[in-house]
Amino acid sequence: MNITLRQLRYFKALAEDLHFGRAADRCAISQPALSVQIRELEENLGVELFERQPRALRLTQRGEEFAERANPILQAVDELGDWAQTARGRGLSLLRLGIIPTIAPYLLPNFISALTEAHPKVDLHVRETVTPRLVDELLDGQLDAAIVALPLDEPALVETPLFTEEMVLIRPNTDQNATPVQLDTLASMRLLLLEEGHCFRDQAISFCNINPNRPGGGLDGSSLGTLVQMVGAGIGVTLIPEMAIDVETRSAPVCINRFDAPAPQRSIGLAWRASNPMGEMLNELADIVQKAAGRGEDQQPAA
Amino acid sequence: MNITLRQLRYFKALAEDLHFGRAADRCAISQPALSVQIRELEENLGVELFERQPRALRLTQRGEEFAERANPILQAVDELGDWAQTARGRGLSLLRLGIIPTIAPYLLPNFISALTEAHPKVDLHVRETVTPRLVDELLDGQLDAAIVALPLDEPALVETPLFTEEMVLIRPNTDQNATPVQLDTLASMRLLLLEEGHCFRDQAISFCNINPNRPGGGLDGSSLGTLVQMVGAGIGVTLIPEMAIDVETRSAPVCINRFDAPAPQRSIGLAWRASNPMGEMLNELADIVQKAAGRGEDQQPAA
DNA sequence: GATATTCATAGGTTTTAGTTATGGAGATCA
DNA sequence: TGATCTCCATAACTAAAACCTATGAATATC
Numbered sequence: 001m002n003i004t005l006r007q008l009r010y011f012k013a014l015a016e017d018l019h020f021g022r023a024a025d026r027c028a029i030s031q032p033a034l035s036v037q038i039r040e041l042e043e044n045l046g047v048e049l050f051e052r053q054p055r056a057l058r059l060t061q062r063g064e065e066f067a068e069r070a071n072p073i074l075q076a077v078d079e080l081g082d083w084a085q086t087a088r089g090r091g092l093s094l095l096r097l098g099i100i101p102t103i104a105p106y107l108l109p110n111f112i113s114a115l116t117e118a119h120p121k122v123d124l125h126v127r128e129t130v131t132p133r134l135v136d137e138l139l140d141g142q143l144d145a146a147i148v149a150l151p152l153d154e155p156a157l158v159e160t161p162l163f164t165e166e167m168v169l170i171r172p173n174t175d176q177n178a179t180p181v182q183l184d185t186l187a188s189m190r191l192l193l194l195e196e197g198h199c200f201r202d203q204a205i206s207f208c209n210i211n212p213n214r215p216g217g218g219l220d221g222s223s224l225g226t227l228v229q230m231v232g233a234g235i236g237v238t239l240i241p242e243m244a245i246d247v248e249t250r251s252a253p254v255c256i257n258r259f260d261a262p263a264p265q266r267s268i269g270l271a272w273r274a275s276n277p278m279g280e281m282l283n284e285l286a287d288i289v290q291k292a293a294g295r296g297e298d299q300q301p302a303a
Numbered sequence: 304m305n306i307t308l309r310q311l312r313y314f315k316a317l318a319e320d321l322h323f324g325r326a327a328d329r330c331a332i333s334q335p336a337l338s339v340q341i342r343e344l345e346e347n348l349g350v351e352l353f354e355r356q357p358r359a360l361r362l363t364q365r366g367e368e369f370a371e372r373a374n375p376i377l378q379a380v381d382e383l384g385d386w387a388q389t390a391r392g393r394g395l396s397l398l399r400l401g402i403i404p405t406i407a408p409y410l411l412p413n414f415i416s417a418l419t420e421a422h423p424k425v426d427l428h429v430r431e432t433v434t435p436r437l438v439d440e441l442l443d444g445q446l447d448a449a450i451v452a453l454p455l456d457e458p459a460l461v462e463t464p465l466f467t468e469e470m471v472l473i474r475p476n477t478d479q480n481a482t483p484v485q486l487d488t489l490a491s492m493r494l495l496l497l498e499e500g501h502c503f504r505d506q507a508i509s510f511c512n513i514n515p516n517r518p519g520g521g522l523d524g525s526s527l528g529t530l531v532q533m534v535g536a537g538i539g540v541t542l543i544p545e546m547a548i549d550v551e552t553r554s555a556p557v558c559i560n561r562f563d564a565p566a567p568q569r570s571i572g573l574a575w576r577a578s579n580p581m582g583e584m585l586n587e588l589a590d591i592v593q594k595a596a597g598r599g600e601d602q603q604p605a606a
Numbered sequence: 607g608a609t610a611t612t613c614a615t616a617g618g619t620t621t622t623a624g625t626t627a628t629g630g631a632g633a634t635c636a
Numbered sequence: 637t638g639a640t641c642t643c644c645a646t647a648a649c650t651a652a653a654a655c656c657t658a659t660g661a662a663t664a665t666c
Binding site for chain 2: 002003004005006044045046047048051052053054056058060061062065066069070072073076077079080081083084085087088093094141144156273275276277278
C-alpha cells in the first residue's frame, strides 16, 4: 500500500540491469525476493513499469518516466546519509551564545579569536543582555549557551565554572591612591551601581552589606564605563570587575583600589541546557572561553 | 542500518508536533512505536535530531538541517504517488508507430486527425519503412505498434486486423477503359512493381501468379506514385491498393480497372508486442485507425 | 527431444514494526 | 509534601513484511 525506498532501490537496479537474476545479486537478495518486490511496487502504483518478454526485459514508457522520478529521490537519500556522516563528525557549526554585559566587552575580543582559531567555520551569534533574559532564552532554545555569573540555580541548566574575578574599587583621583581598602569602609562612601537587572549590581550590594535601597541616590549607571566616568566626575565610588579595569579606567581620572583579602569576587561560568546533545562540545567551548580569559589558573568550582 | 521513508515520515510528524503522543496519533501508530522509530533513525544517522527535555521537545540544529533535507524527499515521493495515479488513468502519451510506405501517405492524414481527436495530448512518432524493419523495431522496443499487411507470423507479436483493401490495375489511358479485368490476363502484360523489400511487391507477384524474376524487366519503382507515372508514360501496367487511387492517379494519364471477383486483396492490421502492457490501449488505437480508414465495415479477421 | 535460461509462485523462516503494559522523571495540585 | 498527571522510554509479546529455498512454467538452445 506504500512505496518504500527498498522498492525504489530494487527498481533502479533492475532498470539498469534489465535482468532479475543479476539485479537481485547486486541487491544482495535472491531473485524471487526481487520479483516479489517489483511486482508489489507495480501493484502499489497500479502501473506496469517493466515489459516482461520471455527473452528480453525492458522498461515501459511509464517505467522510463518512473525512473526519472525515482532516481533523484534515491540520490537525495544517499546525500542525506552523507550529510549524517559529516554531521556526526563535525563540531560546532552554529553557536548562539549569550553573555552578560559586564563580561561581554572585555572577554569577547579574546574569545572570538580563540574560537575561530579552534573552530574556523563556526557561525557565532552573540546576544548580550542581563542574566534573567539569557536564562529564559536558554530554556527556550533560542540560545545554545551563555556566559553568566554563577550560580544560576536552574535545574534544567548545567553550569561549568570558568573563572572567578575579583572586584576592585574605583575612586576619584583626588582620593588618596593605591591603598588597599577594607570592605566595611565602603559603607561610608557613596557607591554608584548599575541599573537594576544587572547581576553585578546585586553582587556589589551583597558584598558590601549596604542597604539595597538606592545607595547611590538613584544615580545608577547603564554600563561600567558610565559608572567609571561618574566616579571620575567626583560623584562617588564604584566597583568593577578586575577584567574591566584596563578598558574602563584608561580615559577617566580615577584610581583603582584592590581590596584586602578576602576580596569580593564572583564566579563566571558557562551554562547550557542539560538536555542539549551538544553537551560534549559545550564542555570544549568552556575550555576555549577559559583560555580566552587568560585565567585558567583561577578556576574554582562554583558553590 | 538503513533510512526508511517510514522513518522520514515519522520524523516529519514529530518535527511538526514536537510531541510524541500527538505525532504518533497523526501517524496512526502508538507512541512507543514512534519512539522506537525515531530512536532508530537517530542511531542509524549517528546524529541526535531531537533534544528531549522533560517538558519541551525541540529540534536540534542538526535536526533542523535534517528536516530541510528530508521534507523535499517526502514531497518527491508523494509526487511519485500522484504521478502513478495519473499514469494509471491516462491513455497514450507517446506513441511510436510504424507504417509501411504503401499505406502511410493515404492513411496518415485521416489517422492523425482521428488520433488527436481521441487523444489530444498524445505525442506521435511515425516511422515509415518496410515490414521487416518495422518488425525488428517492434521486437526491439523501438516501436510501440505498426500498421502492416497481415499476417506477420511473429509469435511475439499480436496482430489485429483493421481492414482489407483490394488492388486495382492501373493501365495507360490509351488502353480501353473501365472494363473489369481477369487476374490471369495480367500475365500477358508488362507489370511494374515496387522495389524489393516492399510487401506490396510480393503480394502483387503472388496474386498474379507471375514469375518473380524481374517481371518488369528491372524497372522497379520506389513508390506507388512513381509506378503510376511510369504507367502513364506507357511503360506498362501496375497494381496499387485502392486506398492510393485518389492520390496517385490524379495527375497521370492512366485509367483504373477493378478486378472481377474474387479481386486480389490484402489485409492490413495493427501489430504490437504481445508483452506490451499497453495492449488494451493499442486495441483502442486499432479502432481509431479503423475509423480513420473509413472502412470499419470492411473488417475481417486475418487468416 | 533434451537442456538451459529466466522469471513466477509457494511454503516456511527470519527480521522488522507494531501493540499493550509498565516504569520513571519532572510538573502540578491539594 | 505527598498524590496525581504528563510525557517519553523500555519490555515482552504479536503481527506484518521481507527473505530464502524449492519448484514450476515458458521459451530459447543444443
